[in-house]
Amino acid sequence: DTEVTQTPKHLVMGMTNKKSLKCEQHMGHRAMYWYKQKAKKPPELMFVYSYEKLSINESVPSRFSPECPNSSLLNLHLHALQPEDSALYLCASSQVLPPDTQYFGPGTRLTVL
């Protein structure tokens, strides 16, 4: 089973709200990723976790805060977002870091009002 799940599927939030995106995998993968994707564009890497430690932060604004509570879970905490942050947020996981195949979840469609 190569399933990565993400909740919620859709999220609408105001600029003063605090919300969280959740991602879960039960494939025993030790690397997990957050990507941001705008319409008709490729995914942009935001964060990489390897063995539950933050490995890469692609200069993402501090209003995005990742968390990896255990090897199966990855969260993305959102606070004081801007309308330009509206996008599809994708989670992925892989056995270890690239070049192992990354498996993607269905994404959370975020709209910031």
Place this chain on the structure above:
Amino acid sequence: AQSVAQPEDQVNVAEGNPLTVKCTYSVSGNPYLFWYVQYPNRGLQFLLKYITGDNLVKGSYGFEAEFNKSQTSFHLKKPSALVSDSALYFCAVSLTGFQKLVFGTGTRLLVSP
């Protein structure tokens, strides 16, 4: 720096005809190459990858890709297109020890009945 180019924004093909989606890469080392497909409002689905060995790689849903080192290409092919193959296709590259997967800009495939 590693990069991937997908020279065609859109490829149009009639159902039943062969299809090709082009990808060229630029890396300083031996590349690991991937193809992903994305249907509207969905995550990326893994199709196939090249790591080493046979230059012709077979993947999911009847897709295959040919690794050509001299032309630095990794074109995606399918002998007979289906309307349901209509989607956005991404080529991606990585390297051993390189923690990122670098995506091309994507090619929209439109298969007409």
